[in-house]
Amino acid sequence: MTDCLFCKIVSGDVPAKIVRESAGTVAFRDINPQAPTHVLVIPRDHHPTVGELAASDVELLAEVVREAHQVAVDDGIAETGYRVVFNTGAQAGQTVFHVHAHVLGGRGLNWPPG
Numbered sequence: 001m002t003d004c005l006f007c008k009i010v011s012g013d014v015p016a017k018i019v020r021e022s023a024g025t026v027a028f029r030d031i032n033p034q035a036p037t038h039v040l041v042i043p044r045d046h047h048p049t050v051g052e053l054a055a056s057d058v059e060l061l062a063e064v065v066r067e068a069h070q071v072a073v074d075d076g077i078a079e080t081g082y083r084v085v086f087n088t089g090a091q092a093g094q095t096v097f098h099v100h101a102h103v104l105g106g107r108g109l110n111w112p113p114g
Contacts, residue, residue: 006042006098019074024060025067027103036106037075037082041068048097050086068101077105085113 008014009028016028019039030038043060047053053061065084072078082105087094 004046004098005096006040006100007046010042010044020067020071022063022067024063027067027071030102034102035104035109037072037077037103039068039071039075039103041071041101041103042098047099049088049094050099050101051088053099064099064101068103071103072105075103075105081105081109083109083113 005014009016010026016026018026018028020027020041024044025041026044027039027041030040041064043053043057043064045057045060047056047060050061053064068084069078072082082103085102085104086099087102
């Protein structure tokens with residue numbers, strides 16, 4: 001997708017503070033962090049939503065989740081707790097339609113969210 005912001009980050013056309021890379025994913029700091037740790041983990045390939053990714057490539061979805069956990073380990077929040085969030089659809093707050101996992105932690109997180 002030529003107009004997708006996250007595809008442009010993957011290709012290097014848009015800069016980002018990349019914290020991890022794997023064969024199928026890129027993880028980078030959110031530009032508008034909502035917690036001390038707020039990292040987005042995205043697949044390198046374009047998939048609009050987590051549901052579409054789950055239906056088409058369950059192994060890649062598992063890689064996204066594994067990488068989200070490794071971000072938490074690397075940032076030192078795995079032991080105290082962290083949240084992984086997939087916003088799916090505009091009403092849920094998805095603004096970039098390239099599936100991405102938000103890894104949030106480093107402070108108390110209220111429930112329910114939103």
